[in-house]
Amino acid sequence: MNGLDEQMAPQTFLYGCLLEAGKEVIFNPEDDDLEHQLDLRMACVDLNTKDELHTVEVEGQDTEGQKVKAVLVSLKPSTLPSVCLGGFTITSPAIFRLKSGSGPIHLSGQHLVMMEADQSFDEEEDEEE
Amino acid sequence: MNGLDEQMAPQTFLYGCLLEAGKEVIFNPEDDDLEHQLDLRMACVDLNTKDELHTVEVEGQDTEGQKVKAVLVSLKPSTLPSVCLGGFTITSPAIFRLKSGSGPIHLSGQHLVMMEADQSFDEEEDEEE
Amino acid sequence: MNGLDEQMAPQTFLYGCLLEAGKEVIFNPEDDDLEHQLDLRMACVDLNTKDELHTVEVEGQDTEGQKVKAVLVSLKPSTLPSVCLGGFTITSPAIFRLKSGSGPIHLSGQHLVMMEADQSFDEEEDEEE
Amino acid sequence: MNGLDEQMAPQTFLYGCLLEAGKEVIFNPEDDDLEHQLDLRMACVDLNTKDELHTVEVEGQDTEGQKVKAVLVSLKPSTLPSVCLGGFTITSPAIFRLKSGSGPIHLSGQHLVMMEADQSFDEEEDEEE
Amino acid sequence: MNGLDEQMAPQTFLYGCLLEAGKEVIFNPEDDDLEHQLDLRMACVDLNTKDELHTVEVEGQDTEGQKVKAVLVSLKPSTLPSVCLGGFTITSPAIFRLKSGSGPIHLSGQHLVMMEADQSFDEEEDEEE
Structure with missing residues (x-):
């Protein structure tokens, strides 16, 4: 390195x-x-997506290191087929799933790869918990 | 530190x-x-959200240190089920509530944790009030 | 300082x-x-906003120091109840008003306070006019 | 300087x-x-805009120094009266016009003025063409 | 240089x-x-675009150097004629195509040209694969 x-x-x-x-x-x-980090940019429906409300959930970690779920976006083909997510930052590990709707729903964005910059900060955080 | x-x-x-x-x-x-700081990215309705106009209010502090309320977003399932908030920065302390509508409404984004960078600036501000 | x-x-x-x-x-x-600076994030209608087109105008200064008006956003409750303004930067002094529609319309965002960074640049600009 | x-x-x-x-x-x-640079933030219709599809075209320069046209946004009063352009950067010289629709359509954003930072880079580019 | x-x-x-x-x-x-890099800002329909769902696909490279496809945006003239892509960063080489719909669909944004900043990082990445 x-x-x-x-x-x-x-x-x-x-x-x-x-x-x-x-x-x-x-x-x-x-x-x-x-x-590794995701900067999510867009969520959108597909030609085959059923015309019902789709909600996308992401599961990650909160500041306490506990599992937390958040709803990213709700889409319906006939009302709102695409939504800009504006660079929603997702740090690994994370899990995406549909909370409602049968899909398919597309997520897209940038996968960023960088050096671990704040390693000393991370360690200190762990000690404080 | x-x-x-x-x-x-x-x-x-x-x-x-x-x-x-x-x-x-x-x-x-x-x-x-x-x-601590929130960068709010998305507001969206849920499958169970009633089809009425929902307005989300946030209460925080203005530059004088006084309580101030602002309306973040208005959503209606059949018209606009999701809105990108574009990284709306919320500093603590803050309170979120529905100003109209029965919900539920989801807010999501990034919770940022950082070192206090401008402590000397804060103190000076307080003296000037 | x-x-x-x-x-x-x-x-x-x-x-x-x-x-x-x-x-x-x-x-x-x-x-x-x-x-002082505003980073406008959101414009949205209220539960009491009449279902007509509302256009929001801002009056500020152009590069010549002259008054300039710009239309920020158009909203209609039944078509588009909220719009992300994406961090529209407004420097003081500025005036907001409805150009059409009876309102109410909410604007929200961040009020940023910072040290004057480019004072020498400002002075030079003034001399050139 | x-x-x-x-x-x-x-x-x-x-x-x-x-x-x-x-x-x-x-x-x-x-x-x-x-x-000089524009950071375009918003495009929106007016109360007087006819209910037809309006497309806004911008003409600028590509990396070869050739004229290039791009369609910025499509708006229709009854479908989508406002769109966030998210800080679309336009460098001078540029021309805006309606490609379809009779208007009026409003564009707004920030006009940025800065020192020429990369003059040496510009010169090198010109020699390489 | x-x-x-x-x-x-x-x-x-x-x-x-x-x-x-x-x-x-x-x-x-x-x-x-x-x-070379693209910062995509907007996707929109044209006056001649048929009223059906259009999905735009981009093909690029993932972190393993493998081909990956992502769906950028879904547009339909009568539902959503324009979408802000919010600065979706595309690194070359990339291919854009319609996954569904007959078009035309416009993409626009900034084409950025810069010096290769992280050449040593690139080489190291290649060795690690």
């Missing part, structure tokens, strides 16, 4: 996943040295 | 809450050394 | 206002040492 | 324009020493 | 493309020394 600048910009890759009823999508890249 | 860089990026956690009529959600993490 | 870093992040407060026909809202905090 | 920091933040002014069929709006501030 | 600052801001150009059924749009500028 020598020669790498701490302030280096993250590398950007394309991310896309498809959510269907009863199927979870897990974001948890295994990596020793690099930090 | 030794060894921590002042320009360290904030840590990002998942935030989600559910608003229902007559129930306030308070954002006020107790923490001696760290600053 | 000693001990303050030029690159200090601005302080963030909650901002909200209510626009009604025939009533202007002025943003012009009086302050000797600090710079 | 002595005493000015290269990393100085741009100055922010209000920008607004009105597009009507057959009328072009040109963005091309004449300035020797300063760089 | 002498005299160029590593932290230099990217140069911004206008980008626009038109998607029609059966026609791919490729983003893959050939350039030895510069890095």
Whole structure:
């Protein structure tokens, strides 16, 4: 890891996943040295999506290290087929699933890979819990 | 707290809450050394949300340190089931509630935790009031 | 003002206002040492807003120091009850008003307070006019 | 220009324009020493806008220095009266016009004025063409 | 390349493309020394777009260097004629196409050109695969 600048910009890759009823999508890249993050940009319906309300749930971690669920977006083909998520940042590990609706629903955005910048901060946080 | 860089990026956690009529959600993490902030990304209805106009109010502080209320978003399941809030920054303490509608309405975003960066600025502000 | 870093992040407060026909809202905090700015995030209708098209106008200054008017957003309760303004930056002084519609319409966002960073640049601009 | 920091933040002014069929709006501030840029935030219809699809076209320059046209946004009063443009960056010179629809359509955002930062880069680009 | 600052801001150009059924749009500028990136801002329908659901697909690379497809946005003229993409970052090479619908659909945004900043990081990544 020598020669790498701490302030280096993250590398950007394309991310896309498809959510269907009863199927979870897990974001948890295994990596020793690099930090992974999603910047979610868009959620949208497909041509095959049934005309009902679809709600997308994400499960991650709160500041206490506990599991927390949040509803990202609600979509219905005839009312609102696409929504900008505006760069919703998801840190790994996270799980996406449909809370209602049978899908499919598309999520897309950027998969960012960067050096772990605040390792000393992380360790201190763990000690304080 | 030794060894921590002042320009360290904030840590990002998942935030989600559910608003229902007559129930306030308070954002006020107790923490001696760290600053907490919400970057709200999305507001959306649920499958169980009644088809009426829902308005979400947030109560926080203005520049004088006085209580101020602002209406964040208005949603109606059949017209606009989701709205991107675009990273609306909420500093603690803050209270969320429904101003109209019976809910439930979901808010989601990032909970940021960072070192208090501008402590000297805060103190000076207080003296000027 | 000693001990303050030029690159200090601005302080963030909650901002909200209510626009009604025939009533202007002025943003012009009086302050000797600090710079004030609005980052508008959301515009939305209220439960009491009549179902007609509402257009919100802002009056500020262009690069020549002349008054300029811009239309921020158009809302109609039954078509589009909320719109994300995406961090529309308003520098003081500015005036908000309804150009059409009787209201009420809510504007909300962040009120940022920061040190005047580019004073020398300002002075040079004035001389060039 | 002595005493000015290269990393100085741009100055922010209000920008607004009105597009009507057959009328072009040109963005091309004449300035020797300063760089001008638009960060477009919103496009919206007016109370007088006819209920038909309006598409807004912008003409600027691509990486080869050639004219390029792009369609910014499509609006219809009864379907979508306002759209957030999310900070669409327009560098001068640029021309806005309606590609379809009779208007009027409002564009608004920030007019940024800054020092020319990358002059040496510009020159190198020109030599490579 | 002498005299160029590593932290230099990217140069911004206008980008626009038109998607029609059966026609791919490729983003893959050939350039030895510069890095190219798209920040997609808007997707919208045209006056001639048929009133059916259009889904836009982008094909790029994931973190493993494998081809990955993501659905950017779904549009229908009578429901949602424009969507803000919020600065969806696309790195070259990438391919855009309609997954459903006959088009035309407009994509627009910024084409950014910058110096390759993290060359040493890239090389290391390649070795690790």
